Amino acid sequence: MTIEVKNGSFAYDKNGDKMLFSGVEFSASNGDLVAVLGPNGAGKTTLLRCIMGMLKWREGGSFIDGERIDKMPPRTLWRKLAYVPQARGVSPNSTVFDMVLLGRNSRIGAFSQPKKEDIKCTEEILQQLKISHLSQKSCRQISGGELQMTLIARALASQPEILILDEPESNLDFRNQLIVLDILSKLAGSGMICIFNTHYPEHALGRANRSLILSQGGSVFGNTAETVTESAISKAFGVRAVITEAETKSNTFRTVIPIELSDGSENIQSASSIAVVSIIVKDRSQAEKINKILHKYSRYTIGRMGLPYRKGGKETSIINLSLDAPDSEVATLVSQLSLLGGVSVKATYAQ
Template sequence: MTFEVKNGCYRYPGTERQVLQNICLHVESGKVLSILGSNGVGKTTLLRCMMGMLKWNSGESLLDGTPLRQIPERELWQKIAYVPQAKTSVFSYTAKEMVTLGRSAHLKMFELPSAEDEKLALACMESIGILGLKDKQCNEMSGGELQMVLIARAMTSNPAMLILDEPESNLDFKNQLTVLNCIQELSRQRGISAVINTHYPDHALQIADDALILNRDGTCVYGESTEVISEENLNRAFSVRVCIRSVEVENEAFHCVIPISSRSAAAQ
């Protein structure tokens, strides 16, 4: 599967400022793309435009060469699954019930999930290590537990691509690592591509093949993650002076991104 955005431009209705300008990106099967940028720069807007939830003012998104606008909605959501930010659930669904909802793209109107759908939901939960949560109420879960449930829900549609909006935000170290390892395993072992919004450049360096950094003027820098996530590009996008270092642990290299000072402080 190949997903592309060609020259995507977007501005909010009634405004003149281009939030996104000439965005181009390319995601192949089994690859991970990380999207970075400061708060309010338009990362979630980019995801929504990519998926067709918002309409590009110019440019387009394509799946295997076909514009998304030409793909029937049900067919599209069988191939692409969206994982929103995990926030406290107000629903009293059990984890099993929540995950089974992911089969909706494969069901007809008013059709209820079958025993096979429920079996698949449990299999998806087991595959990412959360089967023990199946009877737990979603409104009683931690942020990390709920995030994993949402990933399992997305997996039940057997997608070719996952799009995740800040999947590791507001999680502790352990849960961040659990989510990152899950995404990495899905891409490397199952060939599922992933697009991830993140606030963590070091996470992007850890799991992403490519990266896209959004600047405040709507432009972007896009390419291989190790080239795009540089001290210069992060300084420009975040107005923060950073230092990037590589640390080797048990014969494996890890990249550390260390913020040194804000641009205003550095100028004093």
């Protein structure tokens, strides 16, 4: 199964003078996890609503296996496609179970009631998402994270092949963000097409294999590694950011550190001051990476001193770096280095 957007354009005004976005192209097929990335107001939610046929395209269209989505009969469409809205606003006072059961609607006839198989399917999905314990709670009494899980469960209850989510992690804390993103990775891993909106570039970098960046009317689509770059982020968000790697014992993540606004004159330049960055490296294999990073800051560097130290058969490197740089640059350097394994780092600023 594939879902495509061809020459997608939309404008809220009647004449189409002010296009919200135009010429959006993308396609995804089984197993793809697509992030739609863009700043507030770029039209991410509008794009999703256009794709699903809730808003009319000004030009172009969206297609499932070559068939125009807005021409598909609703019951056929909504068995293939499911939508998870933002978990905001007032939710009805129904129980989580009843809410998830509503997801079966596209498979239940107009005058019919849910049957045993619908109940069973709902129970399985609640179990799968580990929210069975909430099933009899009211949707108004659960937390934002739990409500988001409920809405995802409701979408999954229709057994879709394509899942579209509108900022599924934006109102959640760290832990719940991870839970939601893990579910997305798992679903995509099982062959589902997942498309989600986000304004966190790191979630695109960390999870999506393909990304669509939407900004100022334009759009870029491609493999995440090639699409979500420092320059693309700067262009889309107006923020200079550094893409760097964070290491854990088992894995390496790519992540984003925002530094400063990059959109021209209004930018408040932070004053430059003298700072000393002290680095202790336990793991010698990191040396090359550290050198690479420090090299990027050579134009700010006043002096650099490195000394190896051997203790109990283990070699430790101690590096002292003196800089004359804007505070934001120093802070970025420190956070970049601290993400590496076995590296301790601290900055001292002149008063």
